[in-house]
Amino acid sequence: MALPDATPSELSSSDLATRLGAVRTGVADAAREAGRDPAGITTIVVTKFHPVSLIEELYALGVRHVGENRHQEAQSKAALLADLDLSWHFVGQVQGKKARQVRAYADVIHSVDRESLVTALGSEDSSLDCFIQVNLTDDAMRGGVDPLNLSALVDSLLAAPGLRLLGLMAVAPLGEEPRRAFARMRELSVELRTQAPTATALSMGMSQDYAAAVLEGATHLRIGTAITGIRPVLS
Numbered sequence: 174m175a176l177p178d179a180t181p182s183e184l185s186s187s188d189l190a191t192r193l194g195a196v197r198t199g200v201a202d203a204a205r206e207a208g209r210d211p212a213g214i215t216t217i218v219v220t221k222f223h224p225v226s227l228i229e230e231l232y233a234l235g236v237r238h239v240g241e242n243r244h245q246e247a248q249s250k251a252a253l254l255a256d257l258d259l260s261w262h263f264v265g266q267v268q269g270k271k272a273r274q275v276r277a278y279a280d281v282i283h284s285v286d287r288e289s290l291v292t293a294l295g296s297e298d299s300s301l302d303c304f305i306q307v308n309l310t311d312d313a314m315r316g317g318v319d320p321l322n323l324s325a326l327v328d329s330l331l332a333a334p335g336l337r338l339l340g341l342m343a344v345a346p347l348g349e350e351p352r353r354a355f356a357r358m359r360e361l362s363v364e365l366r367t368q369a370p371t372a373t374a375l376s377m378g379m380s381q382d383y384a385a386a387v388l389e390g391a392t393h394l395r396i397g398t399a400i401t402g403i404r405p406v407l408s
């Protein structure tokens with residue numbers, strides 16, 4: 174099982190509370206600077222590689238949205254913490270053959286990036302919230318759909334049963350000013366709304382660049398290390 178079993182470096186809870194508080198303040202400051210209501214911004218704490226105990230501590234501190242990027246780890250954690258009122262955000266690449274399993278525990282999938290995955294995720298039985306991930310790099314191996322193919326993917330997602338498109342997701346590429354990359358996402362989001370008027374959300378901004386993301390309209394921040402501390406290395 175791909176689940177970390179113990180807290181590898183003795184993380185102090187008060188450090189966790191301090192870092193969480195600092196990020197909450199940072200988000201509120203950026204929202205104010207952007208003239209936005211911080212209540213319109215959801216901070217997802219990305220807890221990948223960290224033990225379940227860390228998620229329990231975050232929960233006690235008021236966190237209700239957690240993100241994971243590896244299926245087996247996410248599945249185990251969601252099962253162990255099923256009693257907690259948490260929203261599980263899957264932010265990693267989804268293998269087609271695992272799609273139905275991911276769907277079973279994820280409340281939101283941020284990484285829909287191809288038509289075969291839309292087909293695999295579609296369901297007549299229940300509704301799943303999703304983001305389409307956009308690849309802002311020239312490297313096709315990165316997750317995300319090429320912006321040129323976005324409109325076609327949106328059409329197929331809108332036609333698929335049981336999938337609700339919330340908006341677009343991206344990771345800022347290395348070597349580009351994050352704010353410029355996020356500004357491109359903002360433009361893509363405006364275009365998207367002509368096709369899918371309710372798909373107004375933007376999942377972008379991580380530990381290093383969340384303030385820039387808020388300034389460009391992010392509604393969902395995916396923040397890991399700035400809150401959790403350094404990720405433990407799994408053996």
Ligand SMILES: *Cc1c(COP(=O)(O)O)cnc(C)c1O
Nearest residue numbers: 219242264379380395396397398
């Ligand atoms: C790990 C991860 C994050 C969080 O990254 P940090 O730099 O630790 O904040 C956000 N989004 C995705 C897709 C990730 O895989």
